[in-house]
Amino acid sequence: SAVISQKPSRDICQRGTSLTIQCQVDSQVTMMFWYRQQPGQSLTLIATANQGSEATYESGFVIDKFPISRPNLTFSTLTVSNMSPEDSSIYLCSATTGPVGYTFGSGTRLTVV
Amino acid sequence: GENVEQHPSTLSVQEGDSAVIKCTYSDSASNYFPWYKQELGKRPQLIIDIRSNVGEKKDQRIAVTLNKTAKHFSLHITETQPEDSAVYFCAARDMEYGNKLVFGAGTILRVKS
Numbered sequence: 001s002a003v004i005s006q007k008p009s010r011d012i013c014q015r016g017t018s019l020t021i022q023c024q025v026d027s028q029v030t031m032m033f034w035y036r037q038q039p040g041q042s043l044t045l046i047a048t049a050n051q052g053s054e055a056t057y058e059s060g061f062v063i064d065k066f067p068i069s070r071p072n073l074t075f076s077t078l079t080v081s082n083m084s085p086e087d088s089s090i091y092l093c094s095a096t097t098g099p100v101g102y103t104f105g106s107g108t109r110l111t112v113v
Numbered sequence: 114g115e116n117v118e119q120h121p122s123t124l125s126v127q128e129g130d131s132a133v134i135k136c137t138y139s140d141s142a143s144n145y146f147p148w149y150k151q152e153l154g155k156r157p158q159l160i161i162d163i164r165s166n167v168g169e170k171k172d173q174r175i176a177v178t179l180n181k182t183a184k185h186f187s188l189h190i191t192e193t194q195p196e197d198s199a200v201y202f203c204a205a206r207d208m209e210y211g212n213k214l215v216f217g218a219g220t221i222l223r224v225k226s
Contacts, residue, residue, distance in 0.1 A: 001159070031211075031212060033213060033214075041218075041219075042202060042216045042217065042218045042219050043157070043202065043216045045213055045214075045215075048211050048213060056211055092156065092157075094214070098212070099145065099206075099212070100145055100147070100162055100164070101159065101162075102147065102159070102204075102214055103159065104156040104157050104158075105156060106155075106156050107156055
């Protein structure tokens with residue numbers, strides 16, 4: 001399975017600012033995903049990062065708030081824009097070479113103050 | 114789209130006993146069902162998975178069973194140990210919408226020694 005390096009591991013940000021989270025995979029993967037995990041909760045998919053095209057967002061998530069890039073088959077970024085305290089959460093990227101073996105990055109713990 | 118329900122939400126067992134966690138899914142087209150273990154502050158780790166052409170799969174103390182007709186699958190952990198204590202998530206791959214994983218709500222497993 002692919003090994004994913006995610007950074008930053010944590011950050012404390014002022015409301016109204018933006019944070020970009022990066023995920024680097026050690027091999028080419030077919031699919032990459034971004035999830036949000038609230039404390040004590042399950043994983044909620046934000047979007048599927050598509051290589052060379054716009055990401056596919058889930059209901060309740062929009063591109064203006066969570067712009068995503070995927071310039072190649074090993075790298076993706078998620079930006080959390082115009083942050084508010086409600087955006088405090090853990091953000092996780094995931095990848096798979098398909099069709100099985102979805103792995104996760106180590107997560108970014110975001111606190112908005 | 115796919116919907117996954119997971120039960121129980123918490124499970125306490127004595128060390129050495131067995132633990133069973135059950136999940137149901139809604140989309141009969143789903144064909145891949147992984148289980149993840151997440152320890153506090155860590156990323157979800159894939160512990161076992163099963164594809165829809167198989168009814169059961171074992172890996173040492175862990176097994177997963179799948180009933181396609183009833184659309185449910187279960188995780189079985191035998192001879193539980195304190196280090197099995199964690200949150201366990203089931204998931205199903207949504208074949209209709211981009212091969213994303215849809216997760217259950219999670220089960221907190223506590224193994225008492």
